Amino acid sequence: MKVQVVEDILSANDQIALENRRLFDEKGIFVLNIMAAPGAGKTSLIECTIEALRDRAHVGMIDGDVASTIDADRVARLGVPAVQINTGGACHLDANMTAAALPRLPLDEIDLLVIENVGNLICPTGFGLGEHLKVMIASTPEGDDKPYKYPGMFSAVDVLLLNKVDLLPLLEFDMDYFRRGVDVLNPDIAFFPLSCKTKEGVQEWIEWLLGRWHSL
């Protein structure tokens, strides 16, 4: 008897992520999965991205948090349809939670969907949601050693936004050391230092995002 080997079976999460992706493509929706440590500025970045794209995109948002609707409420105040997923303790979003949120959004009216993951530099990397781009936000007060300590996240993403550069004069942050750590892990990563507070660098990120979106 020859033992049959079944190869290339997708994990349950990857299977559902693929279905999400098919739906996004069918509807013409470009999807970002925004990942960061707690307090790096995910919601601030989403707010300033929405503001900058106000005339160029119809944005929707899914917000993942262990608890509360604080972030979805912030984005909803900008007139953007927003759905909150409370994970009830889970440390990351997964494709199935995302799929469950989609029917609550007006998908025919959206062309850019921003998914804010749970604040966590480790667990979310293991769970694709069906997104087109994985976006990581680091922030200067977290320190310049984060690529060396959390290599999985820095390796997994398409673009890295280093937020809160307005605080740099007050911090001991060695930008060369930070960049060397990132480049070793992910030589092709796009990198934008910026400040959601002062808006420095935001326009460069927006132009890059539009380029990636419209090259699809």
Add this chain to the structure above:
Amino acid sequence: MKVQVVEDILSANDQIALENRRLFDEKGIFVLNIMAAPGAGKTSLIECTIEALRDRAHVGMIDGDVASTIDADRVARLGVPAVQINTGGACHLDANMTAAALPRLPLDEIDLLVIENVGNLICPTGFGLGEHLKVMIASTPEGDDKPYKYPGMFSAVDVLLLNKVDLLPLLEFDMDYFRRGVDVLNPDIAFFPLSCKTKEGVQEWIEWLLGRWHSL
């Protein structure tokens, strides 16, 4: 036939945590489990705690990180025996990892063991290590809404250190909102705002720590 019900079985982690705790108590070692988001300042806090206790404690350290030995190296430079646990992707320390690290430390020469958990505001709360005190470090640039978003961690700890208060003049951080969120979750928590950089507030934390330690 009466079905037998087995109650009060400890989880494997709790069982090993209890064994760790017995060893700590037998050796007269007081143990802290330090938890925080990435970049809140766990290692800085450990460094300044070691400096402040230089004449009053023999400190040892276990450092948990997904990768690298950066933090253990920093503490070892202070002349403190330090063991690095690389979790290889796991998002928290557990009691068994801790138990595996203990034989690498000179336990008969230590009376205060500081365990730096993996940078994560969610997962470490579920895994006791055998510690006497659970210590959380929040930091002001993370924002004032963290108690509302990560209630599990704020509920689980004995003491909360709010680090980087030197940056407060540059941030929009509503201390009353932050405190209200903490107090609802954990009315008995001890709270110390401080700065590992300027040393403001560090002495109050040290006095409290010594009080808790010596009341044991």
